[in-house]
Amino acid sequence: MGPQHPMTHGLWNLRIKVDGETIVDAEPEMGYLHRGIEKLCENRTYTQIIPLADRLCYGSSLTWSHLYCLTVEDLMGLEVPERAEYIRVAAIEMQRIASHLMWLAAYAADLGTLAGFIYTMRDREVFIDLLQALSGSRLTYNFPRIGGVAHDVPPNFERDSLRACTYMEKKLDEYDQLFEGSKVFMMRNEGVGILKKELAMNLGVTGPPLRASGVNYDLRKDQPYSVYPELDFQAISMPDADCYARYKVRMDEMRESCKIIRQAVQKMPKGKWRIVAPRNGPVGTGIGRVEDPRGEGMMYVVGNGTPKPYRLKIRSPIFVTVSAAKQMLVGYKVADVVAIMGGLDMCIGEADR
Protein backbone atom coordinates (compact mmCIF):
# COMPACT_ATOMS: atom_id res chain seq x y z
CA MET A 1 0.00 0.00 0.00
CA GLY A 2 1.42 3.37 -0.94
CA PRO A 3 3.14 5.64 -1.69
CA GLN A 4 0.02 6.92 -3.44
CA HIS A 5 -2.59 5.15 -1.35
CA PRO A 6 -5.02 7.59 0.33
CA MET A 7 -4.53 6.09 3.79
CA THR A 8 -0.83 6.94 3.93
CA HIS A 9 -1.26 10.71 4.46
CA GLY A 10 2.18 11.45 3.19
CA LEU A 11 4.65 9.56 1.11
CA TRP A 12 5.53 6.20 2.47
CA ASN A 13 5.04 2.66 1.44
CA LEU A 14 3.82 -0.35 3.35
CA ARG A 15 4.67 -3.79 2.08
CA ILE A 16 2.36 -6.41 3.46
CA LYS A 17 2.36 -10.14 2.92
CA VAL A 18 -1.05 -11.71 3.18
CA ASP A 19 -2.42 -15.18 3.61
CA GLY A 20 -5.90 -14.76 2.19
CA GLU A 21 -7.12 -11.70 4.06
CA THR A 22 -4.82 -12.10 7.07
CA ILE A 23 -1.56 -10.21 7.33
CA VAL A 24 1.44 -12.42 7.99
CA ASP A 25 4.26 -9.94 7.49
CA ALA A 26 4.57 -6.19 7.05
CA GLU A 27 7.33 -3.75 6.46
CA PRO A 28 7.08 0.02 6.08
CA GLU A 29 9.39 1.72 3.62
CA MET A 30 10.49 5.26 4.34
CA GLY A 31 12.65 7.86 2.69
CA TYR A 32 10.45 9.40 0.01
CA LEU A 33 10.61 12.81 1.69
CA HIS A 34 14.20 12.78 2.87
CA ARG A 35 15.59 16.30 2.54
CA GLY A 36 18.77 15.91 4.55
CA ILE A 37 17.77 18.48 7.16
CA GLU A 38 20.51 17.36 9.54
CA LYS A 39 23.09 18.08 6.85
CA LEU A 40 21.45 21.38 5.91
CA CYS A 41 21.67 22.50 9.54
CA GLU A 42 25.44 22.13 9.52
CA ASN A 43 25.67 24.93 6.95
CA ARG A 44 23.29 27.38 8.64
CA THR A 45 23.77 29.67 11.61
CA TYR A 46 21.91 28.92 14.82
CA THR A 47 19.17 31.46 14.12
CA GLN A 48 18.73 30.40 10.52
CA ILE A 49 17.78 26.90 11.61
CA ILE A 50 14.58 27.98 13.42
CA PRO A 51 12.46 28.25 10.24
CA LEU A 52 14.07 25.04 9.00
CA ALA A 53 13.02 23.22 12.16
CA ASP A 54 9.48 24.39 11.47
CA ARG A 55 9.53 22.46 8.21
CA LEU A 56 10.12 19.17 10.01
CA CYS A 57 6.44 18.57 10.53
CA TYR A 58 3.62 20.31 8.74
CA GLY A 59 1.14 19.21 11.39
CA SER A 60 2.84 20.58 14.46
CA SER A 61 5.66 22.83 13.32
CA LEU A 62 5.70 24.95 16.47
CA THR A 63 6.75 22.09 18.75
CA TRP A 64 9.76 21.45 16.53
CA SER A 65 11.05 25.00 16.46
CA HIS A 66 10.39 25.14 20.20
CA LEU A 67 12.37 21.95 20.69
CA TYR A 68 15.22 23.33 18.61
CA CYS A 69 15.35 26.53 20.67
CA LEU A 70 15.22 24.49 23.89
CA THR A 71 18.18 22.41 22.72
CA VAL A 72 20.30 25.40 21.75
CA GLU A 73 19.44 27.13 25.03
CA ASP A 74 20.69 24.02 26.82
CA LEU A 75 23.90 24.23 24.80
CA MET A 76 24.39 27.93 25.50
CA GLY A 77 23.14 27.78 29.08
CA LEU A 78 20.49 30.49 28.66
CA GLU A 79 17.66 31.25 31.07
CA VAL A 80 14.48 32.19 29.24
CA PRO A 81 12.25 34.92 30.78
CA GLU A 82 9.19 33.54 32.52
CA ARG A 83 6.74 35.40 30.33
CA ALA A 84 8.29 33.82 27.25
CA GLU A 85 7.90 30.37 28.79
CA TYR A 86 4.20 30.96 29.38
CA ILE A 87 3.69 32.26 25.85
CA ARG A 88 5.51 29.19 24.51
CA VAL A 89 3.44 26.78 26.58
CA ALA A 90 0.16 28.37 25.50
CA ALA A 91 1.30 28.28 21.87
CA ILE A 92 2.50 24.68 21.84
CA GLU A 93 -0.69 23.48 23.49
CA MET A 94 -2.71 25.27 20.80
CA GLN A 95 -0.48 23.54 18.30
CA ARG A 96 -1.11 20.20 20.00
CA ILE A 97 -4.87 20.65 19.68
CA ALA A 98 -4.54 21.71 16.05
CA SER A 99 -2.33 18.71 15.34
CA HIS A 100 -4.63 16.24 17.06
CA LEU A 101 -7.60 17.72 15.22
CA MET A 102 -5.83 17.29 11.91
CA TRP A 103 -5.13 13.68 12.83
CA LEU A 104 -8.75 13.18 13.83
CA ALA A 105 -9.94 14.66 10.55
CA ALA A 106 -7.80 12.28 8.53
CA TYR A 107 -8.68 9.34 10.74
CA ALA A 108 -12.39 10.02 10.59
CA ALA A 109 -12.31 10.26 6.82
CA ASP A 110 -10.34 7.02 6.61
CA LEU A 111 -12.85 5.17 8.75
CA GLY A 112 -15.87 6.34 6.84
CA THR A 113 -17.12 9.17 9.04
CA LEU A 114 -16.79 11.97 6.54
CA ALA A 115 -18.80 14.40 8.66
CA GLY A 116 -16.06 14.08 11.25
CA PHE A 117 -13.55 15.34 8.72
CA ILE A 118 -15.54 18.50 8.03
CA TYR A 119 -16.25 19.25 11.70
CA THR A 120 -12.70 18.81 12.94
CA MET A 121 -11.15 20.80 10.11
CA ARG A 122 -13.60 23.62 10.83
CA ASP A 123 -12.72 23.69 14.52
CA ARG A 124 -9.02 23.47 13.84
CA GLU A 125 -9.33 26.87 12.18
CA VAL A 126 -10.14 28.41 15.57
CA PHE A 127 -6.69 27.50 16.88
CA ILE A 128 -4.94 28.21 13.60
CA ASP A 129 -6.45 31.71 13.74
CA LEU A 130 -5.17 32.19 17.28
CA LEU A 131 -1.69 31.12 16.25
CA GLN A 132 -1.90 33.42 13.26
CA ALA A 133 -2.75 36.33 15.53
CA LEU A 134 0.22 35.37 17.69
CA SER A 135 2.86 34.75 15.07
CA GLY A 136 1.60 35.99 11.73
CA SER A 137 1.39 32.74 9.82
CA ARG A 138 -0.88 29.75 9.73
CA LEU A 139 1.26 26.66 9.44
CA THR A 140 4.98 27.32 9.76
CA TYR A 141 5.24 29.93 12.44
CA ASN A 142 8.93 30.77 12.95
CA PHE A 143 7.84 32.08 16.32
CA PRO A 144 10.18 30.83 19.08
CA ARG A 145 13.61 32.41 19.31
CA ILE A 146 16.76 31.29 21.06
CA GLY A 147 16.20 33.00 24.41
CA GLY A 148 12.48 33.70 24.18
CA VAL A 149 9.80 34.26 21.58
CA ALA A 150 9.65 36.62 18.61
CA HIS A 151 7.08 39.02 20.00
CA ASP A 152 4.62 39.62 22.77
CA VAL A 153 1.03 38.37 22.63
CA PRO A 154 -1.39 40.44 20.52
CA PRO A 155 -4.17 42.50 22.16
CA ASN A 156 -7.13 40.49 23.50
CA PHE A 157 -5.17 37.26 23.24
CA GLU A 158 -6.28 36.10 26.67
CA ARG A 159 -9.95 36.72 25.91
CA ASP A 160 -9.75 34.97 22.55
CA SER A 161 -7.87 31.98 23.94
CA LEU A 162 -10.36 31.48 26.74
CA ARG A 163 -13.20 31.68 24.28
CA ALA A 164 -11.53 29.16 22.00
CA CYS A 165 -11.02 26.74 24.90
CA THR A 166 -14.65 26.96 25.99
CA TYR A 167 -15.75 26.43 22.38
CA MET A 168 -13.41 23.47 21.97
CA GLU A 169 -14.51 21.73 25.15
CA LYS A 170 -18.10 21.91 23.98
CA LYS A 171 -17.12 20.57 20.58
CA LEU A 172 -15.14 17.69 22.08
CA ASP A 173 -18.28 16.41 23.78
CA GLU A 174 -20.00 16.66 20.42
CA TYR A 175 -17.22 14.61 18.78
CA ASP A 176 -17.57 11.95 21.44
CA GLN A 177 -21.20 11.55 20.49
CA LEU A 178 -20.43 11.67 16.80
CA PHE A 179 -17.69 9.05 16.80
CA GLU A 180 -18.71 6.78 19.62
CA GLY A 181 -22.27 6.83 18.34
CA SER A 182 -21.06 5.61 14.96
CA LYS A 183 -21.21 1.84 14.79
CA VAL A 184 -18.79 1.65 11.87
CA PHE A 185 -16.20 3.78 13.62
CA MET A 186 -16.36 1.70 16.81
CA MET A 187 -16.29 -1.63 14.99
CA ARG A 188 -13.13 -0.67 13.13
CA ASN A 189 -11.46 0.58 16.30
CA GLU A 190 -12.23 -1.67 19.21
CA GLY A 191 -9.86 -4.57 19.74
CA VAL A 192 -7.85 -3.76 16.61
CA GLY A 193 -4.09 -3.30 16.50
CA ILE A 194 -3.29 -4.41 20.01
CA LEU A 195 0.25 -3.59 21.09
CA LYS A 196 1.13 -5.07 24.46
CA LYS A 197 2.75 -2.89 27.08
CA GLU A 198 6.14 -4.65 27.25
CA LEU A 199 6.40 -4.77 23.48
CA ALA A 200 5.49 -1.10 23.15
CA MET A 201 8.20 -0.12 25.63
CA ASN A 202 10.82 -2.30 24.00
CA LEU A 203 10.07 -1.14 20.47
CA GLY A 204 10.56 2.49 21.38
CA VAL A 205 6.96 3.53 20.80
CA THR A 206 6.30 6.90 22.45
CA GLY A 207 3.54 9.43 22.86
CA PRO A 208 -0.19 8.63 22.61
CA PRO A 209 0.36 5.04 21.29
CA LEU A 210 2.57 4.28 24.31
CA ARG A 211 0.15 5.81 26.77
CA ALA A 212 -2.68 3.91 25.13
CA SER A 213 -0.71 0.73 25.88
CA GLY A 214 -0.93 1.43 29.58
CA VAL A 215 2.39 3.16 30.26
CA ASN A 216 1.72 6.45 31.95
CA TYR A 217 4.76 8.33 30.70
CA ASP A 218 4.39 11.92 29.61
CA LEU A 219 7.50 14.06 29.42
CA ARG A 220 5.51 17.12 30.45
CA LYS A 221 4.89 15.38 33.77
CA ASP A 222 7.81 13.02 34.17
CA GLN A 223 10.69 15.13 32.98
CA PRO A 224 9.16 18.56 33.05
CA TYR A 225 10.56 21.35 30.93
CA SER A 226 9.45 24.96 30.56
CA VAL A 227 6.75 25.92 33.12
CA TYR A 228 4.78 22.67 33.06
CA PRO A 229 5.46 21.89 36.75
CA GLU A 230 3.49 25.00 37.71
CA LEU A 231 0.41 24.03 35.72
CA ASP A 232 -2.27 21.65 36.81
CA PHE A 233 -3.09 18.94 34.29
CA GLN A 234 -3.21 15.16 33.98
CA ALA A 235 -1.23 12.74 31.87
CA ILE A 236 -3.72 10.55 30.06
CA SER A 237 -3.30 6.83 29.67
CA MET A 238 -5.48 3.85 28.88
CA PRO A 239 -4.84 0.15 29.50
CA ASP A 240 -6.60 -1.31 26.43
CA ALA A 241 -3.75 -0.91 23.90
CA ASP A 242 -6.04 -0.94 20.85
CA CYS A 243 -6.92 1.70 18.27
CA TYR A 244 -9.84 2.91 20.32
CA ALA A 245 -7.53 3.57 23.27
CA ARG A 246 -5.25 5.64 21.02
CA TYR A 247 -8.24 7.64 19.84
CA LYS A 248 -9.44 8.13 23.40
CA VAL A 249 -6.02 9.20 24.68
CA ARG A 250 -5.80 11.91 22.06
CA MET A 251 -9.33 13.15 22.73
CA ASP A 252 -8.62 13.43 26.45
CA GLU A 253 -5.30 15.10 25.76
CA MET A 254 -7.11 17.84 23.89
CA ARG A 255 -9.26 18.45 26.97
CA GLU A 256 -6.12 18.66 29.11
CA SER A 257 -4.54 21.02 26.58
CA CYS A 258 -7.54 23.34 26.92
CA LYS A 259 -6.96 23.34 30.67
CA ILE A 260 -3.27 24.17 30.19
CA ILE A 261 -3.96 27.01 27.75
CA ARG A 262 -6.49 28.50 30.14
CA GLN A 263 -4.03 28.47 33.03
CA ALA A 264 -1.10 29.65 30.94
CA VAL A 265 -2.80 32.74 29.55
CA GLN A 266 -4.18 33.69 32.96
CA LYS A 267 -0.99 33.10 34.92
CA MET A 268 1.25 34.85 32.39
CA PRO A 269 3.43 37.33 34.30
CA LYS A 270 4.43 40.75 32.99
CA GLY A 271 7.97 41.32 31.85
CA LYS A 272 10.41 40.65 29.05
CA TRP A 273 9.70 37.99 26.48
CA ARG A 274 13.10 37.69 24.91
CA ILE A 275 16.75 37.96 25.87
CA VAL A 276 19.67 38.40 23.53
CA ALA A 277 21.39 35.15 22.67
CA PRO A 278 25.06 34.95 21.74
CA ARG A 279 25.86 34.46 18.08
CA ASN A 280 28.37 31.68 18.59
CA GLY A 281 27.56 28.42 20.30
CA PRO A 282 30.12 27.20 22.83
CA VAL A 283 32.14 24.01 22.50
CA GLY A 284 30.03 21.28 24.01
CA THR A 285 26.76 19.43 23.63
CA GLY A 286 23.15 20.14 24.41
CA ILE A 287 20.03 18.00 24.49
CA GLY A 288 16.37 18.88 24.42
CA ARG A 289 13.36 16.64 24.90
CA VAL A 290 9.71 17.55 24.52
CA GLU A 291 6.41 15.75 24.35
CA ASP A 292 5.51 16.27 20.73
CA PRO A 293 1.87 15.53 19.76
CA ARG A 294 3.26 12.34 18.17
CA GLY A 295 5.66 11.21 20.86
CA GLU A 296 9.04 11.96 22.25
CA GLY A 297 10.80 14.59 20.18
CA MET A 298 14.46 14.98 20.92
CA MET A 299 17.46 16.83 19.57
CA TYR A 300 21.17 16.57 20.27
CA VAL A 301 23.40 19.43 19.24
CA VAL A 302 27.19 19.58 19.18
CA GLY A 303 28.69 23.07 19.14
CA ASN A 304 32.27 23.93 18.24
CA GLY A 305 32.53 27.64 19.04
CA THR A 306 31.41 28.88 15.60
CA PRO A 307 28.04 30.42 14.61
CA LYS A 308 27.05 27.10 13.04
CA PRO A 309 26.30 23.84 14.84
CA TYR A 310 28.83 21.08 14.26
CA ARG A 311 26.16 18.39 14.30
CA LEU A 312 22.45 18.37 14.96
CA LYS A 313 20.69 15.07 15.42
CA ILE A 314 16.93 14.95 15.36
CA ARG A 315 14.95 12.14 16.92
CA SER A 316 11.64 11.74 15.22
CA PRO A 317 8.95 9.97 17.26
CA ILE A 318 7.10 8.62 14.23
CA PHE A 319 10.22 7.16 12.62
CA VAL A 320 10.66 4.87 15.61
CA THR A 321 6.97 4.24 16.22
CA VAL A 322 6.36 3.10 12.67
CA SER A 323 9.11 0.50 12.98
CA ALA A 324 6.73 -1.30 15.33
CA ALA A 325 4.15 -1.56 12.54
CA LYS A 326 4.84 -5.24 11.94
CA GLN A 327 4.04 -6.21 15.51
CA MET A 328 0.79 -4.26 15.38
CA LEU A 329 -0.36 -5.52 12.00
CA VAL A 330 0.40 -9.24 11.99
CA GLY A 331 -2.69 -11.33 12.57
CA TYR A 332 -5.21 -8.68 11.54
CA LYS A 333 -7.08 -8.32 8.26
CA VAL A 334 -6.08 -6.11 5.35
CA ALA A 335 -9.03 -3.83 6.06
CA ASP A 336 -7.63 -3.11 9.53
CA VAL A 337 -4.43 -1.58 8.12
CA VAL A 338 -6.14 1.75 7.66
CA ALA A 339 -7.26 1.92 11.28
CA ILE A 340 -3.98 0.69 12.72
CA MET A 341 -1.61 2.84 10.71
CA GLY A 342 -3.99 5.80 10.76
CA GLY A 343 -4.14 5.57 14.53
CA LEU A 344 -0.41 6.27 14.77
CA ASP A 345 -0.75 9.80 13.34
CA MET A 346 1.91 9.53 10.67
CA CYS A 347 3.83 12.65 9.77
CA ILE A 348 6.35 11.93 7.07
CA GLY A 349 8.00 15.35 7.22
CA GLU A 350 9.64 14.56 10.52
CA ALA A 351 10.10 10.85 9.97
CA ASP A 352 12.17 11.27 6.82
CA ARG A 353 13.75 14.61 7.76
Add this chain to the structure above:
Amino acid sequence: MMEQRGSGTPAGAIEKAPSKVGEMSEERVIRALLDAFPTAVTDYKKLKAGVLRARIERRELYRCCQFLRERLGFEHVSMISAVEYDDRFEIVYHITCYGSCLLLELITQTPKDDPSVDSVSSVWGGANWQERESFDLMGIKFNNHPKLERILLPSDYLYHPLRKDFKG
Protein backbone atom coordinates in the same frame (compact mmCIF):
# COMPACT_ATOMS: atom_id res chain seq x y z
CA MET B 1 2.29 7.42 46.33
CA MET B 2 1.00 7.17 42.82
CA GLU B 3 -1.82 9.53 42.17
CA GLN B 4 -4.73 8.48 40.05
CA ARG B 5 -4.11 9.82 36.59
CA GLY B 6 -6.05 9.50 33.41
CA SER B 7 -9.76 9.57 32.97
CA GLY B 8 -12.15 6.74 32.57
CA THR B 9 -9.66 4.08 33.61
CA PRO B 10 -10.37 1.67 36.43
CA ALA B 11 -8.22 2.22 39.47
CA GLY B 12 -5.11 0.09 39.53
CA ALA B 13 -5.33 -0.88 35.89
CA ILE B 14 -2.20 1.07 35.05
CA GLU B 15 0.71 0.25 37.22
CA LYS B 16 3.79 2.35 37.07
CA ALA B 17 6.70 2.82 39.36
CA PRO B 18 6.25 6.07 41.27
CA SER B 19 7.99 8.68 39.19
CA LYS B 20 10.23 9.92 41.94
CA VAL B 21 13.92 9.92 41.26
CA GLY B 22 14.58 8.89 44.88
CA GLU B 23 13.98 5.27 43.92
CA MET B 24 17.14 5.16 41.87
CA SER B 25 19.19 8.27 41.90
CA GLU B 26 21.85 9.34 39.44
CA GLU B 27 24.59 8.37 41.88
CA ARG B 28 23.21 4.89 42.33
CA VAL B 29 23.12 4.26 38.59
CA ILE B 30 26.72 5.39 38.25
CA ARG B 31 27.79 3.25 41.19
CA ALA B 32 26.03 0.19 39.75
CA LEU B 33 27.68 0.77 36.38
CA LEU B 34 31.10 1.16 37.98
CA ASP B 35 30.66 -2.00 40.01
CA ALA B 36 29.75 -4.01 36.95
CA PHE B 37 32.26 -2.49 34.52
CA PRO B 38 35.08 -1.05 36.64
CA THR B 39 37.50 -0.41 33.78
CA ALA B 40 35.22 0.17 30.82
CA VAL B 41 33.12 3.03 32.22
CA THR B 42 34.92 6.36 32.33
CA ASP B 43 34.18 10.05 32.42
CA TYR B 44 30.89 9.74 34.30
CA LYS B 45 29.11 12.89 35.32
CA LYS B 46 25.73 14.18 36.39
CA LEU B 47 24.74 16.83 33.84
CA LYS B 48 21.59 18.13 35.52
CA ALA B 49 18.74 16.69 37.53
CA GLY B 50 17.71 13.41 35.94
CA VAL B 51 20.37 13.43 33.21
CA LEU B 52 23.74 11.75 33.44
CA ARG B 53 26.55 10.93 31.09
CA ALA B 54 29.07 8.12 30.92
CA ARG B 55 31.58 6.83 28.42
CA ILE B 56 31.91 3.15 27.71
CA GLU B 57 34.51 1.21 25.82
CA ARG B 58 33.35 -0.17 22.53
CA ARG B 59 33.95 -3.85 23.32
CA GLU B 60 31.78 -3.70 26.47
CA LEU B 61 28.90 -1.79 24.89
CA TYR B 62 26.57 -4.71 24.27
CA ARG B 63 27.02 -6.21 27.73
CA CYS B 64 26.59 -2.81 29.31
CA CYS B 65 23.32 -2.21 27.47
CA GLN B 66 22.03 -5.63 28.51
CA PHE B 67 22.97 -4.80 32.09
CA LEU B 68 21.21 -1.44 31.88
CA ARG B 69 18.01 -2.95 30.61
CA GLU B 70 17.82 -6.04 32.77
CA ARG B 71 19.25 -4.82 36.06
CA LEU B 72 18.66 -1.09 36.12
CA GLY B 73 15.37 -0.92 34.25
CA PHE B 74 16.34 1.33 31.34
CA GLU B 75 13.59 0.12 29.02
CA HIS B 76 13.70 2.62 26.23
CA VAL B 77 16.46 3.81 23.93
CA SER B 78 15.40 7.30 22.98
CA MET B 79 17.97 8.23 20.42
CA ILE B 80 21.10 6.91 18.77
CA SER B 81 23.25 9.59 17.18
CA ALA B 82 26.55 9.26 15.41
CA VAL B 83 28.93 12.22 15.40
CA GLU B 84 32.08 12.49 13.32
CA TYR B 85 35.09 14.22 14.82
CA ASP B 86 38.49 14.76 13.26
CA ASP B 87 40.02 11.67 14.82
CA ARG B 88 37.10 9.46 15.78
CA PHE B 89 33.40 8.63 15.49
CA GLU B 90 31.26 8.93 18.57
CA ILE B 91 28.03 7.03 18.92
CA VAL B 92 25.77 8.54 21.54
CA TYR B 93 22.96 6.49 23.07
CA HIS B 94 20.29 8.34 25.02
CA ILE B 95 18.60 5.75 27.20
CA THR B 96 15.50 6.39 29.28
CA CYS B 97 14.26 4.68 32.40
CA TYR B 98 10.47 4.91 32.58
CA GLY B 99 10.33 4.01 36.24
CA SER B 100 12.71 6.57 37.67
CA CYS B 101 12.56 9.04 34.74
CA LEU B 102 16.32 9.14 34.31
CA LEU B 103 18.07 9.84 31.03
CA LEU B 104 21.49 8.31 30.49
CA GLU B 105 23.79 9.60 27.79
CA LEU B 106 26.09 6.71 26.96
CA ILE B 107 28.95 7.55 24.63
CA THR B 108 31.15 5.10 22.86
CA GLN B 109 33.81 5.88 20.30
CA THR B 110 35.29 4.11 17.34
CA PRO B 111 38.44 4.82 15.33
CA LYS B 112 38.11 6.41 11.90
CA ASP B 113 39.32 3.40 9.97
CA ASP B 114 36.98 0.93 11.66
CA PRO B 115 33.59 2.52 12.38
CA SER B 116 31.78 -0.46 13.85
CA VAL B 117 30.06 -1.30 17.13
CA ASP B 118 27.89 -4.15 18.34
CA SER B 119 24.23 -3.73 17.55
CA VAL B 120 21.91 -3.30 20.52
CA SER B 121 18.74 -3.98 18.55
CA SER B 122 18.35 -7.35 20.25
CA VAL B 123 18.27 -5.52 23.58
CA TRP B 124 15.89 -2.76 22.51
CA GLY B 125 13.75 -3.30 19.42
CA GLY B 126 13.49 0.46 19.05
CA ALA B 127 17.19 0.64 18.25
CA ASN B 128 16.75 -1.30 15.03
CA TRP B 129 15.75 1.51 12.69
CA GLN B 130 17.85 4.09 14.44
CA GLU B 131 20.93 1.98 13.83
CA ARG B 132 19.97 1.55 10.22
CA GLU B 133 19.67 5.31 9.95
CA SER B 134 23.15 5.83 11.42
CA PHE B 135 24.49 3.27 8.98
CA ASP B 136 22.74 4.96 6.09
CA LEU B 137 23.75 8.53 6.79
CA MET B 138 27.04 8.13 8.66
CA GLY B 139 28.32 4.74 7.59
CA ILE B 140 28.65 3.15 11.03
CA LYS B 141 28.59 -0.65 10.86
CA PHE B 142 26.54 -2.38 13.55
CA ASN B 143 27.70 -5.95 14.08
CA ASN B 144 24.99 -8.62 14.35
CA HIS B 145 22.25 -6.27 13.19
CA PRO B 146 19.32 -8.28 11.75
CA LYS B 147 18.98 -6.16 8.61
CA LEU B 148 21.63 -3.52 8.10
CA GLU B 149 20.40 -1.81 4.94
CA ARG B 150 19.85 1.74 3.83
CA ILE B 151 16.58 3.15 5.08
CA LEU B 152 16.19 6.77 4.03
CA LEU B 153 18.34 6.85 0.93
CA PRO B 154 17.98 4.60 -2.13
CA SER B 155 19.68 1.24 -1.80
CA ASP B 156 22.07 1.89 -4.71
CA TYR B 157 23.38 5.15 -3.23
CA LEU B 158 27.15 5.21 -2.78
CA TYR B 159 27.90 7.81 -0.10
CA HIS B 160 27.22 8.50 3.55
CA PRO B 161 26.10 12.12 3.38
CA LEU B 162 26.48 13.16 7.03
CA ARG B 163 30.23 12.59 6.92
CA LYS B 164 32.22 15.78 6.84
CA ASP B 165 34.13 14.86 3.70
CA PHE B 166 30.90 14.46 1.70
CA LYS B 167 30.44 17.22 -0.86
CA GLY B 168 26.94 17.29 -2.29
